[in-house]
Amino acid sequence: MVKPPVILVSPSIEKKGEEFGDRSISLSETYQQALMGAGGIPLTLPATVSREVVAHSVAVSDGVLLTGGEDIDPAIFGAELPPRLRRTVTLTEDGGARDYREMMLVDEVFRQRKPLLAICRRHQVVNVALGGTLVADIDREMKGAANHKRMDKRSEVVHEVRLTDDSLLAKITGRQMLGVNSTHHQAVAKVAPPLLVTARSADGVIEGLGLRPDAAHLLPFFVTVQFHPERLVDRYPEHSAIFRAFTQACVLSRNSQL
Numbered sequence: 001m002v003k004p005p006v007i008l009v010s011p012s013i014e015k016k017g018e019e020f021g022d023r024s025i026s027l028s029e030t031y032q033q034a035l036m037g038a039g040g041i042p043l044t045l046p047a048t049v050s051r052e053v054v055a056h057s058v059a060v061s062d063g064v065l066l067t068g069g070e071d072i073d074p075a076i077f078g079a080e081l082p083p084r085l086r087r088t089v090t091l092t093e094d095g096g097a098r099d100y101r102e103m104m105l106v107d108e109v110f111r112q113r114k115p116l117l118a119i120c121r122r123h124q125v126v127n128v129a130l131g132g133t134l135v136a137d138i139d140r141e142m143k144g145a146a147n148h149k150r151m152d153k154r155s156e157v158v159h160e161v162r163l164t165d166d167s168l169l170a171k172i173t174g175r176q177m178l179g180v181n182s183t184h185h186q187a188v189a190k191v192a193p194p195l196l197v198t199a200r201s202a203d204g205v206i207e208g209l210g211l212r213p214d215a216a217h218l219l220p221f222f223v224t225v226q227f228h229p230e231r232l233v234d235r236y237p238e239h240s241a242i243f244r245a246f247t248q249a250c251v252l253s254r255n256s257q258l
Contacts, residue, residue: 005250007040008061010105010122012069013047013098031067031119034230038243040250049101058108063115063221063250066102066122068228071186073099074136077128085136103129115221115249117242120184123224127209130192138187138205145203148182155231158182161207167198169208169223172245173238180207180227187226194218199225220256221249
């Protein structure tokens with residue numbers, strides 16, 4: 001019997017938790033269900049900025065899942081936004097600690113060469129961590145763009161994205177066009193040097209990233225998506241295929257290091 005892979009999952013931070021009113025970890029159960037449905041065991045990353053703890057958490061895991069959440073502080077990717085754009089940015093509840101923690105986490109994933117799947121906010125985080133930039137607000141910065149913040153239909157397909165031929169994402173899903181949900185108002189702008197676009201919506205928003213061929217050796221598995229496949233796995237096999245491919249890559253990576 002194959003031992004299930006342990007997947008480190010990065011949580012969000014809530015301003016007020018239910019039990020004592022303290023700031024608390026928040027993690028939608030849909031991520032956990034998607035991972036367990038694909039044969040993985042989720043392990044939540046502690047809310048810490050200790051490099052030692054983050055590094056050890058990655059070391060005891062077979063892969064890392066980066067989840068959605070609030071916006072990234074524009075200062076991290078060198079953007080000085082005018083007031084009209086700054087007002088659209090919702091920062092994390094922990095004074096930027098989550099941004100810092102996740103930049104460390106991405107660095108450790110690459111240092112330890114663990115399989116990586118990043119979703120929504122973390123699709124953007126990975127791009128920034130590797131040297132890319134973001135569109136602070138799609139509505140104000142991308143003329144003619146569709147409404148990508150469909151919180152009213154967060155678990156429904158609302159538009160399609162075209163997948164890049166021969167990309168890992170296209171191979172996993174078996175699709176050229178993929179129906180996706182959409183709950184974001186920021187987007188990838190300049191793509192980080194090691195990355196390439198693997199999915200794009202009709203209005204030009206970058207919906208997926210992969211490693212360039214000359215950087216493919218850096219990680220055994222790398223997929224980032226702007227949408228939320230964990231909210232579609234129960235009805236769309238092409239989205240559950242993303243989690244199956246990820247957990248399988250985690251098993252193969254673990255076995256290769258034994």
